[in-house]
Amino acid sequence: MSTITQPKPTAVRRQQNGLTSQQIRAVIGAAIAVGGLVLMVANQMNVAFLLVGLLLGLLVWKPFHGVLVAYSIISVYPVLRIVSISLRPSTGLLSRSLDIIPAGASLQSYSNLFNEEPFLQWAWNSLSITVAVSVIGVAVAATGAYAFSRWRFFGRRPALIFLLTTQMIPAGMLVIPIYVIVAQLGLTNQIIGLVLAYISTAVPFSIWILKGYYDTIPPDLEEAAMVDGCNRMEAFWRIILPLSTPALSIVFLFNFLGAWSEFIVAKVILTAQSVMTWPLGLNQLIGTFQTDWGKYAAGSVLVTVPVLLLFMWQSKYLISGLTLGSVKS
């Protein structure tokens, strides 16, 4: 809550008596950590005891850091484990060890993935679909959002509310008609069918975010340009669009992330092996647990790393983009 740093009278009084509560907690925390070490030695060097001891000690010593460290572990451990499984040698795939760096680490699973599964083709299919959806989404939404931001035309409010309502439509409700339409047009197993299906959700969302961003650009800018002899479209093209690069890239990224890992619609529309996207391919690998866990893990690492990097790199903008759509200050 507050971050006021006034000297606390109680702390001062305790200091006069000897130890501050902070110091007492540090001592207890250290004692617990040492207890963990002792238990580890007593139990055939089982590192788990030491780790639990350290964590509990930290919780006592600095509760805030303790909670954050504990939650960070909960967040990250499953991810690290997938990396670890992808590095296991094929003999140790089904080992029940919890170690992060497996004994005899090797890249065998990665080479198996490339040699035994059409992984690159899955990734290529996903990439083509994703890029097409992102580009089309931005291209179609950019001007429409500008109209929503700058004009008060007839039907504007209901249209905005409709755009918001589309976020509420259950995926299942769109999958059924889209599947039937795509099937009737003979576009099942065509990546073009999937692109068209994804555009249905990409466009309303893109408009919503872009409109929020255009709203923050003062109209004076275009008016100044128009006084200098630009017409409205030139002003949009030369001033608003360049200023909106962050928002355009946010929209591109959101559409990219959404389409890159979409599963449900892809599963319904694509059934043939040759057109599978990676989510379908990895799902298929999971079907046969014993043999393919290593390959699955290797594949997940390969498709997740670019997404995580994108997310980390752009996370500030991604998050502000999200709040732009939902909250106005």
Next chain:
Amino acid sequence: MEGISGLSGDVILDTLGQIIPLVIGVIVGVVVLEFLLYNLLAKTFKLKNALAYTLLAPAAIAILAFMLYPLFFNVLLAFSDLKRDTFNCYSPIALGECELDHLYGLDYAVENFTDVFFRVRDGEIIGWGRLLRTADSTFPVLLGRTILWTVVNVIFHFSGGLALALIMNQKIRFKGIYRALIVIPWALPGVITALTWKQEFHAEYGFVNTLMQGIGLEPISWLRDPVAAFVAVVFVNIWLGIPFYMVMLLGGLQSISVEYYEAAQMDGAGALERFRFITMPLLRPILIPAVTLDVIWTFNKLDLIVIMTGGGPEEKTNILVSALYNAAFGTAATQQLGFAAAFSIVIFFILFLFAIVWITSSGGLKEIYDR
């Protein structure tokens, strides 16, 4: 020619041959359409807002074609008897014999909507309708489970996210690192999350059971037991949802001026009072939209359940939307798309009713469309 991992030159060319013309076609189409339309509206009809309508046109066409038309078509499907056996009848290209004497009709709609709720024999209602195979897949059971699912998830998302955000808002070191680590579940592709956790809940090889045995608990065959499977899915969805709240609420907390707290402390307000009378009210503008979005997302959370449990075991982890998916495309049903369309409309109305009641009572999304 077979390249490495099935990626040959032919495959690349084939894909590019589909994608590039589509993208270029759309962009050229947008420009040409706007040019023609502007000349028509502004020069011929001299409309006041000609440019606005011109700029809207591409998006409007896309939404009309890819959103409104499918939604309309979905309603039409509810008036049909479309299922795997009759698929040919509804195809524009006649592929074979068709046994239906009419394609769309009120009689089908009555049957489809009745089937969602009731089981009828000889014109009499004999019980709740089964949406899938088992008696556990009736409408009230699924609705109840969906509400339980949504409420539990949202409560944990909210309290977990708020607790983390409050801690992160303190003066504390390594904030950037904690934040980057805690946000990771949110950044992972959803499919990877679902597939990975499915493996980790595996009775023998998953780490969940290994950990439980490590601290002396009995292992559980998580995905074989209905209750345990539901707990597992809820756990994963909570794990997924907390970072979103943490980020949103942290943003809200950081925007609250310290002066409020200083003033309150002068007046003798304790930590709890400051939280209740300053933090919560000032968080409201962030909190209400976040909760609204989360309720909708959780209610509609389809892929996690479909991938992790497929709605099983014994169809006992289905919520409404996953039951809908299974009725339409699952192995348990014979693709009863007409019936599924009716079911999807019912689901949408439930959500819509909730949204109206919630938004009007909380005034939650007012800021959004009031501009």
